[in-house]
Structures are given as C-alpha cells and as structure tokens.
Amino acid sequence: MGKLLIIGCGGVASVAIHKCCQNSEVFEEICIASRTKSKCDALQEKLQGTTSTRITTAQIDADNVPALIALIEEVKPDAVLNLALPYQDLHIMDACLATKVHYIDTANYEPEDTAKFEYKWQWAYRKQYEEAGITALLGSGFDPGVTSVFSAYALKHYFDEINYIDILDCNGGDHGYPFATNFNPEINIREVSAKGSYWEDGHWVETEPMDIKRVYNFPQVGEKDMYLLHHEEIESLALNIPGIKRIRFFMTFGQSYLTHLKCLENVGMTSIEPILYEGKEIVPLQFLKAVLPDPASLGPRTKGKTNIGCIFTGKKDGKEKTIYIYNVCDHEACYKEVGSQAVAYTTGVPAMIGAMMVLQGIWQKPGVYNMEEFDPDPFMDALNKWGLPWVVEEHPELVD
Numbered sequence: 001m002g003k004l005l006i007i008g009c010g011g012v013a014s015v016a017i018h019k020c021c022q023n024s025e026v027f028e029e030i031c032i033a034s035r036t037k038s039k040c041d042a043l044q045e046k047l048q049g050t051t052s053t054r055i056t057t058a059q060i061d062a063d064n065v066p067a068l069i070a071l072i073e074e075v076k077p078d079a080v081l082n083l084a085l086p087y088q089d090l091h092i093m094d095a096c097l098a099t100k101v102h103y104i105d106t107a108n109y110e111p112e113d114t115a116k117f118e119y120k121w122q123w124a125y126r127k128q129y130e131e132a133g134i135t136a137l138l139g140s141g142f143d144p145g146v147t148s149v150f151s152a153y154a155l156k157h158y159f160d161e162i163n164y165i166d167i168l169d170c171n172g173g174d175h176g177y178p179f180a181t182n183f184n185p186e187i188n189i190r191e192v193s194a195k196g197s198y199w200e201d202g203h204w205v206e207t208e209p210m211d212i213k214r215v216y217n218f219p220q221v222g223e224k225d226m227y228l229l230h231h232e233e234i235e236s237l238a239l240n241i242p243g244i245k246r247i248r249f250f251m252t253f254g255q256s257y258l259t260h261l262k263c264l265e266n267v268g269m270t271s272i273e274p275i276l277y278e279g280k281e282i283v284p285l286q287f288l289k290a291v292l293p294d295p296a297s298l299g300p301r302t303k304g305k306t307n308i309g310c311i312f313t314g315k316k317d318g319k320e321k322t323i324y325i326y327n328v329c330d331h332e333a334c335y336k337e338v339g340s341q342a343v344a345y346t347t348g349v350p351a352m353i354g355a356m357m358v359l360q361g362i363w364q365k366p367g368v369y370n371m372e373e374f375d376p377d378p379f380m381d382a383l384n385k386w387g388l389p390w391v392v393e394e395h396p397e398l399v400d
C-alpha cells in the first residue's frame, strides 16, 4: 500500500517499527531515520527476514530542515511519522509542508528552553496544511491519542453530551530500580515537575506540582496513588467536546519515584537552565538523563500492568450516565512480543495505527487535526486488532 518515513529510533519508535513490520500489507516500505544511525541499522538487522516490509535506514538531524527536505525528496514517503522529541515537531512539519507529505506525531511541540507544551505553535500551521492539501495528525500516542479517540467514541456511541472527563494513566509496573523513567527522562521530568492544571467552566485552573492527590482502585492493577498533572489532550478536548465542563488528568506515581524526584529538584538536577561546569555549558536535566537508566533497558526488568483510560460523565436521553473506557497492558507480554515495556508499547502501537489511518486515506483531510476530530470507529477496531484491546465499563468507581 505505501511507504512511511519514521524519524527517531528510541523506545516508542522501536515498538511502532515492529508493528509496521507486522502490518506489511499497509507498510510495504519503511525508512528509519534518526540522529544515531547505528540504532536504525540494528533494528533493521533484527527485523529484516521476519517481515515482508522493506526496511531502509538513514542518518538525519531533524533540526536541520534543508537536510530533512532532501531526505524526504530522496525517500519519497507517503507520510512522515515523527517519533523524535517534541522539540523537533515544527522542523519536521516545515519539511513536510515544503514537500507536501502527510505528517503524524505523538507529542505536541515544546520549546527546548521553556518547559511548556501547547498546541498553539502547531495549530498555527492549519491554513498552510489546508492549502498544501496535506494532513497533519497530532498526538497519535496513548495519552494524547487513544484517550482522545476514546472521548470521540464515547460521544458518538454513548452520550448526547459529555460534561466531565477524568483521564487516568496508571503504570502498575515495577522495574526494580529505585528511580527510572518509563520514557525519555528529560521529557518525562519536565512534564511531572511542571505546575498541574485542569479545565473547568471554560478556563484553566492551575495547581502546584503534585498538589492534588487521589487514590483509585484500577481494574486488574489495584489501588494506586495518582496525582493531577497538566496534559496536552485537555487543551484540544476542551475545544472539541461540546458541553464539556471539566477535564482532569491523573497519573500514578510510587512513593520512591516522588521522593527521588523531590530530592533531585531540591539539589537543582531537574533544572533546564544551563550552568557552567569546568568551562563547558551543561543543562542539569540533560546531564541527569545521561546518568539515569535508558528507558529502553527497562523492558526485560519490568513486571506488572498499565491501565490507561477515561471516565466520562454526561447525558443520554436526558439522564445522567457514566462510563469508563480503558486498556490494560502487561509489561512482560509486551516485552515478549516486541522487546519493549508497556509504556513504549502503548505509545508505539497507536503511532503505527495513526500512520495507517493516514496512509489508507481513512483519516485524511487537508489541515492540522487532533485525534478526536476524526471518526473514532476504525481506530478503535484497529486497537483491538493490533494489541491494545479496550473495555467499556458502566457504573465505574468515580474520582472525587
């Protein structure tokens, strides 16, 4: 069917690439291009011979737009799947625009020098993408991504109006390290050390980091502490779900993680302000990333399950109702299948599905779109087929 250029070859990309190779009918050819080409070559070597997808590799610095344009012109993909870091989003969008190729990513743009992510920079490309006749699909991971599709699905099939959404992201896995992050440490720590916020009655309510704590009994995982965070899908869902009154996002953290994080913060290790060290400028958080375990190395050690989903409360035929849509994913099963833990798996699978939706023309519309703006049904079917089956539970436990 088509050819995909994948940029980045880290934890999430590795899963997405395994999944593309399981889906050769759609992904006849993929090119894996990243900063460190040896990682792309290693994956190519591992997968070649197990798939009929043709795999090529390339070296690219995705911050170099002319080089990106040259690569896209050489590879001639039908779409580009951006699985590098949020800092690269705009550069890759620029290159896609110049070459008129569809664009898909999993995380919204964040300037490297301010730990603040917002859609405004990417939404600013709407008109140009419309005029170029190409689609940009933003946030095709799990959260954002699947949580956004769950919201569109709930609205389409279960409600006349959704008033409250609580997005719950639970990682009940244990990797045995006192402190490690499940995806890129720099991005992860920037996210969790930022102020929290939620959407209520048409505006943002800001909280101190980790200020709001709840305990929730997650199906198949058990009782966990969870904390309110700012999260990117809240911004687009607030615009795209009519009648919405409140959206909150909670993520679970264990006590050991929080104690280590507090300590690292207190000594200045999570700062993104450059400092001079032996005559060289370094960013403390980037140095911390270098000494922490590589998330990709957690795969063989992690046991337990993730449970990520959304609790929706709204009205149907004049009556109030609540449903909970979630997916449970087992770390060890993911490792057995693709050699990665469940956090990378739950992001990499929807990244492949988003690319498939665009490549097949099922989700194609010139412009820049968030996931909940397309028909959720084909994506929901694909989740069941490609390893992330979901459950709809009526009358779930609520979060107060």
Ligand code: NDP
Binding pocket: 007, 008, 009, 010, 011, 012, 013, 033, 034, 035, 036, 039, 060, 061, 062, 063, 083, 084, 085, 086, 088, 106, 107, 139, 140, 141, 142, 143, 144, 145, 182, 183, 184, 187, 295, 343, 346, 347
């Ligand atoms: P990793 O750090 O494991 O991988 C990032 C990859 O991007 C690496 O291969 C890295 O290359 C490459 N890269 C970084 N900068 C450049 C550049 N300038 N040019 C080319 N390649 C570059 O990150 P993850 O796989 O954990 O995360 C990938 C993305 O997924 C992130 O944007 C993250 O925010 C997002 N994500 C989204 C989630 C969701 O649910 N929506 C959940 C989890 C993550 P090198 O090997 O040289 O370092």
